[in-house]
Amino acid sequence: MVIVLGVLAAVALPARAAGHAQLIRTAPASGATLTTAPDAVQLEFSGNVISLGLQFQVIGPGGLATEGKPVVDFTKVTQPLAGGLVNGSYQVNWHVVHDDGHPDTGSFGFVVQVPGGATATGSPVAVAPIDTSTPQPQGLPVFWVVLGVVVVVLLVAVAVIIDRRRRSEAMGP
Secondary structure (H helix, E strand, O other): OHHHHHHHHHHHHHHHHHHOOEEEEEOOOOEEEEOOOOOOEEEEEOOOOOEEEEEEEEOOEEEEOOOOOOEEEEEEEEEOOOOOOEEEEEEEEEEEEEEEOOOOEEEEEEEOOOOOOOOOOOOOOOOOOOOOOOOOOOOOOOOHHHHHHHHHHHHHHHHHHHHHHHHHHHHHO
């Protein structure tokens, strides 16, 4: 039984101990100057992201430039942008929670310079900063549920084996 638990721990735990997921790619790229306005901003991480606690802002010369809610697809988060982005600098602020419960926050910028494109008029609109507090997920992660079931099954199997040995010893040769 100790060997079985050791094998289970060796297989299951290294994935958790290997480190937290990290941002590996953004589209548009950080610091990019674009000659066509993007339809969306996408972040790609080295591990899965969950929807819980997800926040996304794209702030440009006219204020908040997002439209709708961000979409999570395993390791990618895509935020649709409002149509008709004006020329100027855009700041992307994001906060995600990885499937191991680790929160991650960051920002990057890009510039839209569409030849002959519109530019913002008036003062920039103030936008509230994103809330980086991480809500706690409800329920247990799947890993712990599976581990609990395996431990219970192993304990029942050991109890059955011990009970059978005692009964066979009591019956005698």
